[in-house]
Amino acid sequence: MSGTSNTPSPLRRARQLEMYRRAIRTLPGGANSNFRAWGEDTIYVDRGKGGRVWDIDGNEFVDLRMGYGPVILGHGDERVDDYVNGRMRQGVSFSLTSEDEVRALELVCELTGWVEMARMTVSGTEATMHLMRLARAFTGKDKIVKFEGQYHGLHDYALISVSPNNMADLGDADNPVGLAWGRGIPNAVANTIIPARFNNIERLRRLFEMQGHEIAAVIVEPVLGNAQGILPQEGFHKALRGAAEYFGITPDLASFAKAMGNGYPAAAFGGRRDIMSLLPDKVSHGGTYAGNRVAAAAVVKTLEIIRDTDALETVHRTGRRIQDGLREVVNEAGLPFHFTGHPSMFGIMFTEKVATEYRDWADTDHALYDAVAVGMQVRGAMPEPDSREPWFVCEAHAKDDSVDIAVSAFEESLKAALDARARGKLAGDRALGFGSAVGAADE
Numbered sequence: 001m002s003g004t005s006n007t008p009s010p011l012r013r014a015r016q017l018e019m020y021r022r023a024i025r026t027l028p029g030g031a032n033s034n035f036r037a038w039g040e041d042t043i044y045v046d047r048g049k050g051g052r053v054w055d056i057d058g059n060e061f062v063d064l065r066m067g068y069g070p071v072i073l074g075h076g077d078e079r080v081d082d083y084v085n086g087r088m089r090q091g092v093s094f095s096l097t098s099e100d101e102v103r104a105l106e107l108v109c110e111l112t113g114w115v116e117m118a119r120m121t122v123s124g125t126e127a128t129m130h131l132m133r134l135a136r137a138f139t140g141k142d143k144i145v146k147f148e149g150q151y152h153g154l155h156d157y158a159l160i161s162v163s164p165n166n167m168a169d170l171g172d173a174d175n176p177v178g179l180a181w182g183r184g185i186p187n188a189v190a191n192t193i194i195p196a197r198f199n200n201i202e203r204l205r206r207l208f209e210m211q212g213h214e215i216a217a218v219i220v221e222p223v224l225g226n227a228q229g230i231l232p233q234e235g236f237h238k239a240l241r242g243a244a245e246y247f248g249i250t251p252d253l254a255s256f257a258k259a260m261g262n263g264y265p266a267a268a269f270g271g272r273r274d275i276m277s278l279l280p281d282k283v284s285h286g287g288t289y290a291g292n293r294v295a296a297a298a299v300v301k302t303l304e305i306i307r308d309t310d311a312l313e314t315v316h317r318t319g320r321r322i323q324d325g326l327r328e329v330v331n332e333a334g335l336p337f338h339f340t341g342h343p344s345m346f347g348i349m350f351t352e353k354v355a356t357e358y359r360d361w362a363d364t365d366h367a368l369y370d371a372v373a374v375g376m377q378v379r380g381a382m383p384e385p386d387s388r389e390p391w392f393v394c395e396a397h398a399k400d401d402s403v404d405i406a407v408s409a410f411e412e413s414l415k416a417a418l419d420a421r422a423r424g425k426l427a428g429d430r431a432l433g434f435g436s437a438v439g440a441a442d443e
């Protein structure tokens with residue numbers, strides 16, 4: 001592992017660079033997701049265990065990405081893997097229904113307390129896509145309100161006003177425009193999505209006064225995960241009636257993904273019986289791998305662990321321990337900051353002002369944050385090198401010295417970044433990309 005001194009040895013990258021050059025001949029960007037395509041800094045993973053991950057050059061990191069969130073118990077959790085492996089050996093794909101599927105969705109109903117019926121999908125993208133169709137089918141209306149900055153996956157209806165760097169692209173704050181993320185999204189589809197601003201009930205009220213008659217649903221992430229987990233302000237969800245058990249509000253429909261299967265490709269959507277009952281006769285949903293054996297088994301075991309153990313409390317407590325360490329470091333550095341999100345999935349924004357919506361991210365010192373996140377890698381901890389992405393905590397982080405490593409990597413990296421800035425050499429300040437930031441902050 002890399003040391004934690006202020007001038008750490010550089011990461012070993014030779015094998016990954018070789019793999020990158022090989023991969024880009026076949027995979028666009030050298031990866032299977034745009035979000036992992038980091039040019040020559042693309043990471044090629046060897047393995048993970050608990051809260052740690054190793055790349056193919058043998059560098060070890062405290063993993064603070066956890067696959068963008070799903071691996072809530074830790075990599076290679078034996079309780080889940082043993083159960084899944086047992087099931088898997090009995091055949092994986094039948095396009096028939098197994099008891100684990102029924103059990104998985106019974107657990108979703110039991111744990112939420114308000115979902116009456118649900119169906120499994122393979123990804124969160126599919127889950128939100130099906131929810132939107134169901135809402136449209138149930139109401140007979142076409143338009144869906146979506147909040148700026150919120151990420152609901154990669155289908156055409158979800159890719160509106162998601163992640164621009166330049167807030168001007170979102171249009172006037174009083175009159176946001178629907179900004180398609182990338183080419184290939186038909187205007188006719190984009191025009192069915194009405195952009196709104198998180199935590200801005202007043203604007204939403206006006207929107208409903210003007211267009212309520214054509215709105216099928218409001219889709220909302222309870223926290224704005226795509227901007228470090230910006231929290232809803234008091235009363236926002238109540239006014240919107242759109243967050244579930246944590247905020248004590250009951251939506252009509254909801255999607256579940258990621259953490260429900262500890263990293264196996266499992267997701268679900270569900271909600272009110274009268275809406276879900278449009279399936280199977282009146283609305284299309286299906287899929288060869290919907291409720292596949294591996295995913296269903298993973299959900300059963302993961303949700304049983306979440307129900308029967310203190311795993312979630314451990315995750316929360318560990319997140320708070322990391323936050324306590326960070327708070328001390330940043331206070332000592334005398335920087336203004338705010339934590340965003342929930343301790344299990346939190347962000348830290350260098351800013352005086354509490355961010356309440358995606359547009360506020362632009363006013364934070366994200367150049368500093370990006371340099372710190374990148375610099376943490378050479379110090380043995382890996383948050384996402386993008387100041388919009390929160391840190392993800394898993395149960396296994398509590399079992400070793402992950403918290404200490406994460407905090408000291410942050411501390412050393414912050415020192416290096418501030419030092420680089422003082423010398424006019426902070427890469428982000430010069431609007432350079434991710435790769436260059438490592439060198440600049442650690443010169």
Ligand SMILES: Cc1ncc(COP(=O)(O)O)c(C=O)c1O
Nearest residue numbers: 123124125126151152153221257
């Ligand atoms: C809130 C939210 N919705 C939907 C998705 C898409 O899920 P998936 O990547 O499984 O398609 C994500 C993934 O990051 C998400 O965070």
